[in-house]
Amino acid sequence: MLTHDVRELTRQVIDHARQYNDDDAHTVAAGALTASGRVVLGLNTYHFLGGPCGEIAVLSNHASSFPDDPITVMAAAYGPTGDVVAPCGKCRQIVHDLSPDIQFVVRDSGGLEMRSARDLLPFAYDQHAAERPQRIHMWQGYESAIRTGAKRQTIRVDDPFRCGPAEIVFDNDNDNDNGAELSLPAVVTDVRTSRRSDLTAVDAQRDGFESLAELNAALDMHYPGLGPDAPVDVVTFRLLGD
Structure with missing residues (x-):
């Protein structure tokens, strides 16, 4: 079961996805909850050359607004339906590199729950492994x-x-x-x-x-x-x- 703060993050992400979805280049919204309780939102930009996913937009917005307030939870939603969606493989790896303990809101058979970036990418490439x-x-x-x-x-x-x-x-x-x-x-x-x-x-x-x-x-x-x-x-x- 989600906590109140994570449930509110998820609601804001779904609302953001529905509001700014254009059925074209912008279809997925994402959001991050920080340690202090702030919510940072973002939107994907599709392009055939490879535009940023919603999660990457959120990371950029977070870095330019609250860089000293670490992210604890992230969520994403598909605008046309409002469904919560799991991060793609690229986003899992990027967030794992930032912190493998960041939690993602995902939908399982029992409903919405949280899984860490480490859980979603159990054999992730670890660029710092040789240093440990x-x-x-x-x-x-x-x-x-x-x-x-x-x-x-x-x-x-x-x-x-x-x-x-x-x-x-x-x-x-x-x-x-x-x-x-x-x-x-x-x-x-x-x-x-x-x-x-x-x-x-x-x-x-x-x-x-x-x-x-x-x-x-x-x-x-x-x-x-x-x-x-x-x-x-x-x-x-x-x-x-x-």
Whole structure:
């Protein structure tokens, strides 16, 4: 269910779309709700060379009016019908680059609801990804062993890493009580490629297991059907501060 402010944003966008629709170059209106509660409106301009969408017009209007008041929610509507419409792929990427946490008003089977730019573009191109630490996702059951230093290695299949800054991210269905993601800063110190059958008891010990059999059982759990000749990456890491 939408909040009062988002419902009002959506109403203004629909009214704007209906009022200024000309069934030609201007058919989609969009609007943005800022952190302070302001509403910024815009209208698309169609051209065969590629005119701006309504969402892009809104971003320009926002930048020229309230640039220090960040956008929190956006909505768009089709003028001829007044229907709420989802952003196109280009607009999803542009807004994602601005902030992946900006919410879009979209229509689902249950009615109008909000979805973040990240949700609408789950595999977005991220131009800043190389500047951030690589993320190593771990089963939550490994947290204690990693914190105590019993586990300083992970065996990966089709999940490449490199030496350098990293974050150990624990995949937990429940997460923390406040829903925050649990991660630990780390550094990848070594990566080597091996056949599964060439893994040793030492690899098992560094991975936090008592025996090679236990390591292989874990690999079977994480990678069902992994054969003895399959290539695996042995990734060694340390937590920052250790």
